Amino acid sequence: xxxxxxxxxxxxxFLRLIVGVAIVVEGAISKDILFGxxxxxxxxxxxxxxxxCGQAGCGIPAKRDSQPPKDMTYQD
Numbered sequence: 030x031x032x033x034x035x036x037x038x039x040x041x042x043f044l045r046l047i048v049g050v051a052i053v054v055e056g057a058i059s060k061d062i063l064f065g066x067x068x069x070x071x072x073x074x075x076x077x078x079x080x081x082c083g084q085a086g087c088g089i090p091a092k093r094d095s096q097p098p099k100d101m102t103y104q105d
Contacts, residue, residue: 053068
């Protein structure tokens with residue numbers, strides 16, 4: 030868990046962290062609970078390096094056809 034938090038930091042992860050903290054602060058200033066929860070969520074995503082789909086959850090498997098392609102004939 031410690032390696033997950035401390036390793037692989039890049040500019041976009043820092044940017045998500047800064048935006049998340051800014052949203053949490055703004056939610057606390059304006060006393061908006063929903064805004065604060067959204068900020069906590071974005072901050073947690075940056076700290077734990079996960080996205081909306083989880084780790085590697087957005088990959089789409091390639092469709093594999095078991096049949097060979099059919100020959101096409103064209104008419105003039």
